[in-house]
Amino acid sequence: MFRKFIGDKHFYKMVLTIAIPIMVQNGITNFVGFLDNIMIGQVGTDQMSGVAIVNQLMFVFNICIFGIVSGAGLFGAQFYGKGDHKGLRDTFRFRILICILAGILSIVLFLSRGSALISLYLHEGSETGNIAATLQYGQEYLLVMVIGLIPFALTQAYSSVLRETGETVIPMLAGISAVFVNLILNYILIFGKFGAPALGVTGGAIATVISRFLECAIIIIWTHTHQERNQFIRDAYRSFRLPLPLTKQIIIKGTPLMINEALWASGMAVLLQCYSNRGLAVVAGMNISNTINNVFNIVYIALGDSVAIIIGQLLGANKMEEAKEKDTKLIFFSTASCFVVGAIMVVLAPLFPSIYNTSDEVKTLATQFIRVMAVCMPLCGFLHASYFTIRSGGKTIITFIFDSCYMWVISIPFAYVLTHFTPLAIVPLFFICQSLDLFKCVLGYILVKKGIWLNNIVDQ
Numbered sequence: 196m197f198r199k200f201i202g203d204k205h206f207y208k209m210v211l212t213i214a215i216p217i218m219v220q221n222g223i224t225n226f227v228g229f230l231d232n233i234m235i236g237q238v239g240t241d242q243m244s245g246v247a248i249v250n251q252l253m254f255v256f257n258i259c260i261f262g263i264v265s266g267a268g269l270f271g272a273q274f275y276g277k278g279d280h281k282g283l284r285d286t287f288r289f290r291i292l293i294c295i296l297a298g299i300l301s302i303v304l305f306l307s308r309g310s311a312l313i314s315l316y317l318h319e320g321s322e323t324g325n326i327a328a329t330l331q332y333g334q335e336y337l338l339v340m341v342i343g344l345i346p347f348a349l350t351q352a353y354s355s356v357l358r359e360t361g362e363t364v365i366p367m368l369a370g371i372s373a374v375f376v377n378l379i380l381n382y383i384l385i386f387g388k389f390g391a392p393a394l395g396v397t398g399g400a401i402a403t404v405i406s407r408f409l410e411c412a413i414i415i416i417w418t419h420t421h422q423e424r425n426q427f428i429r430d431a432y433r434s435f436r437l438p439l440p441l442t443k444q445i446i447i448k449g450t451p452l453m454i455n456e457a458l459w460a461s462g463m464a465v466l467l468q469c470y471s472n473r474g475l476a477v478v479a480g481m482n483i484s485n486t487i488n489n490v491f492n493i494v495y496i497a498l499g500d501s502v503a504i505i506i507g508q509l510l511g512a513n514k515m516e517e518a519k520e521k522d523t524k525l526i527f528f529s530t531a532s533c534f535v536v537g538a539i540m541v542v543l544a545p546l547f548p549s550i551y552n553t554s555d556e557v558k559t560l561a562t563q564f565i566r567v568m569a570v571c572m573p574l575c576g577f578l579h580a581s582y583f584t585i586r587s588g589g590k591t592i593i594t595f596i597f598d599s600c601y602m603w604v605i606s607i608p609f610a611y612v613l614t615h616f617t618p619l620a621i622v623p624l625f626f627i628c629q630s631l632d633l634f635k636c637v638l639g640y641i642l643v644k645k646g647i648w649l650n651n652i653v654d655q
Contacts, residue, residue: 200527210501210525216363217497223371225489229547230378232486234385235399236551240479241325242396243553245332247482248316251467252309253340255460256301260348262456263293264355265503266449269589270441271359272504273652276511283427287356288435289445294348302341309337316471316478329475332396339400346411353414356427358504365417373410377402448652451591458599462607466628469610473621479553480560487547487561488568491536492575498529499579506587506648515649526580526643533576540569563622567629574632581639588648597642601635 202210236243267286274282305312313333317326354366383391384398394401418425471478502525509518548561586594610628613619619627642648 199523202521202524202528206521206524207528210498210505210528213361213363213501213504214497216367217358217500218493219367219371221370221493221496222490223374225486225493229486229490231381231399231403232482233550234381235396236483236553238385238395240475240553240557241328242332243482243551244475244479245313245329245334246336246396246399247478248313248329249333249337249340250482251316251464252305252312252337255457255464256297256344257347258460259297259301259453259457260294260351262453263297263449264290264351265456265586266452266591267293267445268355268359268503269448269452269507269586269591269652270445271356272507272587273511275360276508280426282441283356283359284429284431285437285441286445287352287427287431289437289442290352290355291349292435294352295345298345298348301344305337305341310334313337315468318472318474326475336396336400339397339404343404343407346407350407350411350414353411353418357414357418357425358500359507360425360427361504362424366414369410369413369417372413373406376409377406380405444652448589448591451595452586455591455595455599459602462599462602465607466602466610469607469614470621470625472614473624476554476556476560477621479557480548480564483548483551483553483557483561484564484568487540487565491540491569491572494532494536495529495572495576495579498525498532498576499583501525502529502580502583503587506584510588510649510651513651519646519649522584522643526577526584529576529580530573531576533573537569537572540572541566544569560621564625567622567626570626571629571632574636577636578632578639581636581643584643585639585648588650589652590648590650593642593647597635597638601638605634606631 232243232246235246267289271283271286274280274286310330313330317329350369354369357363357366380402381399383389384394384402385396387393387398391398418428422429467478467481470481502522505525506518506522509515509521544565545562547565548558551558551561582594582598585597606628609631610624613624613627617624
């Protein structure tokens with residue numbers, strides 16, 4: 196039993212070699228995001244709420260891009276495991292084309308319907324917040340943020356391929372450079388330091404957009420100047436003609452994954468909209484708690500990425516028994532790590548909201564939300580690893596049912612009914628909605644145990 200769930204030193208060295216650079220990149224990104232959030236919070240609660248709503252909309256776009264690159268990435272990891280650089284190059288071309296198209300469509304949507312989307316989150320019901328001011332700040336922030344959508348999409352297209360080849364350090368370094376530039380520019384442009392004008396939320400948006408262009412430039416330049424290491428990039432732009440059989444397979448296998456990510460992200464936005472019916476203080480409290488949670492959830496996110504890379508390469512090499520053995524250890528490691536992370540969050544929960552310049556009502560709500568998220572952290576660790584296990588074998592229809600269908604059929608209706616038809620306070624309501632993932636964990640365990648994901652899709 197011990198050897199089934201616990202790996203040897205070589206196993207953990209392999210996992211951490213992949214996971215640590217991803218953790219460092221995401222950790223620094225999210226920590227700087229936390230500092231950015233504090234800076235905006237120092238300007239005022241309405242500014243913080245407006246930025247939080249827009250960032251929730253941006254989150255939907257970000258996850259859609261993740262879904263696009265992941266759909267092609269199902270094949271990319273296995274092509275690399277097989278040693279097929281041409282196949283990997285074709286998946287890269289597919290990502291570039293679809294990412295740019297998604298960026299253009301999103302810019303049009305946000306510019307034409309941005310105010311209406313922000314207004315969905317603005318409700319009375321708490322002592323904190325001004326709806327008109329929050330809408331104005333959100334609009335100002337959104338108008339600048341749309342400029343950074345295309346470079347973000349290109350960064351994800353390049354980074355996803357690099358990670359599938361085992362190159363996690365360069366995306367990490369690019370991300371670190373970008374977030375430090377973002378942090379410095381935020382300080383200068385939000386508060387008007389070193390002779391610059393104090394631009395508030397607009398300054399924060401400008402800093403973010405500049406940092407995204409920087410990150411994109413670093414990754415693209417490094418990839419093209421190291422073609423011996425990145426053979427997929429050779430002649431990648433000579434033609435965008437894609438093999439029809441591969442394109443069909445990416446669409447067949449990848450479309451459910453893309454739709455799943457889009458529905459999951461939009462589902463998260465809908466859940467926040469449901470919670471926002473309890474007032475603007477809830478939006479502000481959720482913003483603080485989600486920002487803190489993002490700093491800590493880097494553990495299970497990085498380990499989930501490790502599952503996708505390690506298991507995908509093993510399946511591409513037809514090492515099915517080894518894939519099954521390593522996957523069990525990976526899922527256990529992710530879940531156990533999240534118990535530790537959750538315990539730390541419970542202890543530190545009251546410290547983070549106290550840093551913000553906001554009302555006691557918002558601080559209290561944020562502390563309670565953080566504790567609820569901490570208690571549910573092991574569920575997230577198990578679900579994330581299970582999701583990437585099922586996805587690595589190309590079972591995207593099943594991941595669609597497992598992930599976004601569960602959210603829209605179970606989680607969202609529960610949240611809607613509780614927020615609209617009961618007087619239940621927001622904290623126990625939030626806990627009930629988060630606890631619904633217990634049933635999803637049971638489903639995930641059954642799907643992984645059955646081994647339906649043991650599948651080589653590139654040979655097919």
